[in-house]
Amino acid sequence: MQTAVNSAPAWLTVLHPKSFPIEPLPGAGALNRWIWNDTLAAIQAFIEKGQCQIGIGKPSELALQVLAQHPTVSSIYDAMDDFPAFYRGLSRIAMSHREQKIAAQVTRISVSSTALADRFATYYSKLSLALNACAIETLPPPSTTTKNSEKPVLGYVGTIGHWFDWPLVFNLAEANPSMCIRLIGPVYTPPPRPLPRNIELLPACDHATAMKHMQEFTVGLIPFKLNELTTSVDPIKYYEYRALGLPVLSTSFGEMTLRDGLAGVFLMDKHADLSSLVKTAIVHNSKTDEMQEFREANSWEVRFDTSGILS
Structure with missing residues (x-):
């Protein structure tokens, strides 16, 4: 997503160190x-x-x-x-x-996923786990958030990089030809072949526009590859989707692996029956009080208040 560039507030000093563009090479x-x-x-x-x-x-x-x-x-x-x-x-x-x-x-190490906590386990005494969270102040009230009742939209908002599983998304589109798959964000790894008719590719947008797009989704997608890089990822998209009451259709990577079986989470891979899985996800409904409870438990304020030394 793109965000508006604002001038720094008066209390903040931003330095711009000069350097030769060779880091992280030795020397x-x-x-x-x-x-x-x-x-x-x-x-x-x-x-x-x-x-x-x-x-x-x-x-x-x-x-x-x-x-x-x-x-x-x-x-x-x-x-x-x-x-x-x-x-x-x-x-x-x-x-x-x-x-x-x-x-x-x-003095202290803060990590954003369980896998990263395992990597730095040697420093247990100064290690704290602070998973990602959601900026709940940017969200519409739960009572105004309703699932798209028109043509189902399987949506993704975020960067499309080398970790994005294009083959799986193509399989998803082919298994659900009557549904729209809407991908929104900057594309650094283009699709390997022409897009099927039911895949829409929209440009990057600011956060407020992204929230409006998400409110048009029926299901939130997180189609990431399973590799060394994604093993350490706890996607903010998960928190945003669920805070809006959206069911999440995700690959089993990083912190998402540990969410298998949680309400509204549906994990997929290339061997899954993607048609049946999507149908199951679509019928999942989150009640208003469940959405509010999720937001209260996963706000940045709560996350920073409760993250401490691992125990």
Whole structure:
């Protein structure tokens, strides 16, 4: 999805470190170090103003240098993905090494999926699990959310990248020719062949428009491949779909694997009877009180209040 770009609020200072575009290759830190002096000085000045915390969202040589210069400052590594899995060869090895160095040095590690928690189990004493959640303040009231009563729409909103299972989506379309499969988002991995007549491909949109599109869905799709990258994923789409009362038709990847049998969750693979599975998902109805209960249990506010040291 695309979001509107707004100017930073007055309380927020955004730095734009310069660097040679070679990270995460080995030696990137040594080459970039001399052009980071201004950035490191700005961070130093900020830390000297008073109590603060160092937050790291992606392993980098710059992050390691900040940690090295401020070893007594509280720090957290927010591991939202299996970052090494995005790379190959030397870059992958370097990213993995960099991530482990950061994990060893920070005060706390937060992970967004059970698989990531397993990866960092060595650091159990400083590890916390914070699954994804939903921005419930952006949703319409549950009482105004009704399932599409016209032609059934099996819908997906999000990036279509190399993790998107095009062959499965084609099988889904062929098994349900009377239904519309609507895919909305930027396409980085195009379909392998011409789209069937019942697959619609719409461009990326802002979050508010995406919510309106979702309200037109009958079923929410999450057709991701099963690979090393998706093993560590807890899709926000799951929370948005279910918060809108939509049944979810998903492949069995990452955190979705652990949701098999939950209300409104239907897992599929290439061997499934996709026609029968879709029919079963379509007849599932979420009551208003169930939707409200789901929202209250899976808001970002609740997630940050309840995530703590794993027990």
